[in-house]
Amino acid sequence: MTGEIFSIQKYALHDGPGIRTTVFMKGCPLTCQWCHNPESISREQERIFYKDKCIGCNTCDAFTKPDLCPSEALKYVSRTYSPEDLFDEIMKDHVFYEQSGGGVTFSGGEPLLQVDFLLEVLKLCKQHDLHVTIDTCGFAPWTSFDKILPYVDLFLYDVKHTDSKIHKELTGVANDLIIDNLKKLIEIKDIYLRLPILEGINDTKEHLEEVKKLITSDHVLQVNLLPYHNYAENKYEHLMNDYEFKPFKRPSDEALESLESFFVNQGIKTVIGG
Ligand code: SF4
Numbered sequence: 327m328t329g330e331i332f333s334i335q336k337y338a339l340h341d342g343p344g345i346r347t348t349v350f351m352k353g354c355p356l357t358c359q360w361c362h363n364p365e366s367i368s369r370e371q372e373r374i375f376y377k378d379k380c381i382g383c384n385t386c387d388a389f390t391k392p393d394l395c396p397s398e399a400l401k402y403v404s405r406t407y408s409p410e411d412l413f414d415e416i417m418k419d420h421v422f423y424e425q426s427g428g429g430v431t432f433s434g435g436e437p438l439l440q441v442d443f444l445l446e447v448l449k450l451c452k453q454h455d456l457h458v459t460i461d462t463c464g465f466a467p468w469t470s471f472d473k474i475l476p477y478v479d480l481f482l483y484d485v486k487h488t489d490s491k492i493h494k495e496l497t498g499v500a501n502d503l504i505i506d507n508l509k510k511l512i513e514i515k516d517i518y519l520r521l522p523i524l525e526g527i528n529d530t531k532e533h534l535e536e537v538k539k540l541i542t543s544d545h546v547l548q549v550n551l552l553p554y555h556n557y558a559e560n561k562y563e564h565l566m567n568d569y570e571f572k573p574f575k576r577p578s579d580e581a582l583e584s585l586e587s588f589f590v591n592q593g594i595k596t597v598i599g600g
Contacts, residue, residue, distance in 0.1 A: 327408070327409065327442065327443055327446060328406045328407060328408055328443065329351060329406070329407050329409070329412065329440050329443035329444070329447070330351065330352040330353065330369065330371070330404045330405075330406055330407075330440070331349060331350065331351055331352065331404055331405055331406075331407050331412065332350050332351075332352045332363075332365050332366060332403050332404040332405075332435070333349075333350040334347060334348070334349050334350070334415060335347065335348040335350070336419060337419075337422070338431065340599065340600030341431035341433060341459060341461060341482065341600065342428070342429065342431050342457070342459035342480055342482065342518075343427050343428060343429075343457065343480075344422075344423065344426035344427035344428025344429065344457070345419070345422040345423065345425075345426040345428040346423070346428045346429055346430060346431050346459070347415075347416050347419055347423075347430050347431070348430075348431040348432075348433050348461075349412065349416065349430065349431070349432050349433065349437075350363065350366060350433050350434055350435060351366075351432060351433070351434040351435045351436070351437045351439070351440055351444070352365075352366055352368070352369055352403070352404045352434065352435050352440075353366070353367075353368065353369030353434065353435050353436065353439040353440065354366055354367050354434055354435045354436045354439065354463065355436055355439060355463070355465045355466070355499065356436070356463050356465055356497040356498055356499055357497065357498040358486065358496060358497045358498075358522075359496055359497075359572050359574070360496075360522070360524060360554055360572065360574050361558070361569075362555070362557065362558045363434070363435065363558065363561075364558060364561055364562055364565055364567070364569045364571075365403045365404075365561060365565055366434050366435035367435075367569065368567065369439065371402055371403065371404060372402070372403040372404070372565065372566065372567055373389065373392050373400060373401065373402060373403065373565075373566045374400075374401050374402075374403055374561075374564050374565050374566065375389070375399060375400050375564055375566055376398070376399050376400075376564055377399070378399075379397050379398055379399035380397065380399035380400070381396075381397050381399070383396065383397075386400050389566070403565070409443060409446035409447045409450060410450070412447050413447055413450040413451065416430050416447075416451065416456070417454065420454070420456070423456060423457065427457070428457065429451075429456045429457025429458060429459065429479070430451055430456055430457070430458055430459070431458075431459040431460070431461055431482070432444060432447075432458075432459070432460050432461065433461035433482075434461070436462060436463050436465065436466065437460055437461070437462065438460075438462060438466035438470045438471070438474070439466070441466070441470040441473055441474065444474060445473055445474055445477070448474055448477035448478070449477060451477065452476075452477045457479050457480075458477055458478050458479050458480075459478070459479065459480040459481070459482060460474065460478050460480075460481050460482070461481075461482040461484075461520075462481060462482070462483055462484070463484050463486075463504065464483055464484060464485075464503070464504035464505075464507050464508055465499055465503055465504050466503075466507070468506075468507055468510065471507060471510075471511065475514070475515065478515065479516065480515070480516045480517070480518065480547075481511060481515055481516070481517045481518070482517075482518045482520050482550075483508055483511065483517050483518070483519055483520065484504075484520045484521075484522065485501075485504070485505075485508070485519060485520070485521055485537055485540070486501075486521075486522055486528065487501065487527070487528050487533065488501070488505075488533050488536035488537060488540075489501075489533070489536075490502060492527075492528075496527070505540070508540060509540070509542075511545075512540070512541075512542055512543050512545050512546060513542075513543055513545070514545070515545060516545050516547050517545055517546050517547065518546075518547060518548050518549075518550055519537070519540075519541070519546055519548070519549045519550070520549075520550045520552055520600075521537065521549065521550065521551055521552060522552045522554065523551050523552060523553050523554065523577050523582065523585065524554040524574045524575065524576075524577070525554070525574070525575035525576065525577045525578075525581070526575065527574065529577050529581055529585065531588065534585060534588050534589070537549075538588075538589070538592065538594075541594065546594070547595065548594070548595040548596065548597055549589050549594055549595070549596045549597070550596075550597050550598075550599065550600060551582055551585055551586060551596065551597070551598045551599075552599065552600060553576050553577055553582055553598065553599075554574050554575065554576045554577070555576060556571075556573060556574075556576075558571070559571050559573075582598050583598075586598055
C-alpha cells in the first residue's frame with residue numbers, strides 16, 4: 327500500500343500544539359475557489375514547471391520525464407510513500423516533538439481521501455506515542471472518520487460557510503455531510519474549528535452566529551480565524567493543470583478583531599491565524 331504526499335513541512339508551529347511535522351496528502355473532494363494548495367486538489371500525479379529555470383535541453387522529452395530535468399525546471403508535484411517510509415520521515419524529528427509537546431499533523435488536500443494508507447501510518451505513530459492531528463475539510467463518509475478515531479488526538483476542522491447553497495458555489499459541494507460529521511465528532515474528539523475568512527463572503531455576523539450554534543461541547547478547544555491571503559498565486563502560474571487563480575479580498579485587521587471579539591465575548595478561545 328502506498329500514499330501520495332506533496333509536501334512534508336518540518337518545524338510547523340500552526341497546525342496543532344508544539345513543534346510538528348505536517349504531512350500534506352494529495353487529493354481533495356472540494357475545489358475551493360481560494361485554494362492555497364492547488365497542487366493538492368487532484369489525486370493524480372502532476373507536474374510543475376518553472377520557465378525561468380529551463381535551459382531548453384529537452385532531456386525531459388517534451389516535458390514527459392520530469393525526473394530527468396537537470397535544472398529543476400520541471401518536477402513532479404508529489405512523491406509516493408509506503409507507510410513505513412513516511413513514518414521514518416516523521417520520526418526524524420521526534421526529539422522536537424518530545425521537547426515541545428508537539429507531534430505530527432496530516433493535512434492536504436484531504437487526508438481522509440487516502441484513509442487506508444493514513445490508517446497504516448497512524449497505527450505506527452500511535453505505537454510510538456506520537457500526538458496526532460488531522461486537518462480535515464470534513465467531507466468524507468463517517469465510516470472513514472470511524473476508522474481513524476482511535477489513533478487521533480485532535481482534529482483541525484474547517485467550516486467554510488454555514489449556508490449550504492453558498493458553500494456549494496464556493497467549494498463545489500454542499501455542506502450537509504461536513505456539518506453532520508462535525509456534530510458527531512464534536513461530542514467525542516478535541517477540535518480546533520478553523521474558519522477561513524474572505525471579505526464579503528463569510529465575514530458576516532450571521533455566519534458566525536451559525537458557527538456558534540455548532541459549538542455544542544467543550545471539545546472545541548479553540549476557533550481559528552484564517553484570513554484569506556494570495557500567496558498561492560505563483561503556484562497556479564507554474565502548475566501544469568487547468569486550475570485558475572481567483573483573487574479574493576483579505577479582511578481588514580479591524581474586521582478580524584471584531585470577528586475575534588464575537589467569539590471571545592462568549593468565552594471561546596479564538597486565534598487569528600493558524
Ligand atoms: S529537461 Fe528541464 S531544462 Fe531541459 S527542456 Fe526539459 S524542463 Fe527545460
